[in-house]
Amino acid sequence: MDFMHILIGTIGILAIILIPGIALSLAIFPRKKDIGTVERIGISIIFGFVPEFLQYFLDKNFSILNNTPNTYLVLEALTALGILIRIIRLKLTGKKEPAQAGA
16 A cells, blocks of 8 residues: 555545535534534544444435445535534524634
C-alpha cells in the first residue's frame, strides 16, 4: 500500500464517522452557542457510531442484511434525519443562526 491509498482510506473512514455524527449533534444542539467546537467534534465522533449500532440492531431484530447498500442507506437516513430535526428545532424556536462576521 502506498501513501495515497492510506490517506484516501483514512479520509473515507473519518467522513463515514463524522458526517452522520455532526448531523446528529446538530439535531441535539442546533445552535452554535449551545456547545463549543471542540465539544461538538467530540460528540460527533461518539454519535458517528450510531449508524453501526443501528445496523446491528436491525440485523439482529429484523433480519435486515448488513451489506453495502443498506450501510449507505442507514448513513444517509440518519444524516438527513439529523439535518431535518435541526431545521425543525430552529423553526420552532423562531430564532435564526446569527450571521458570521466576515461571511
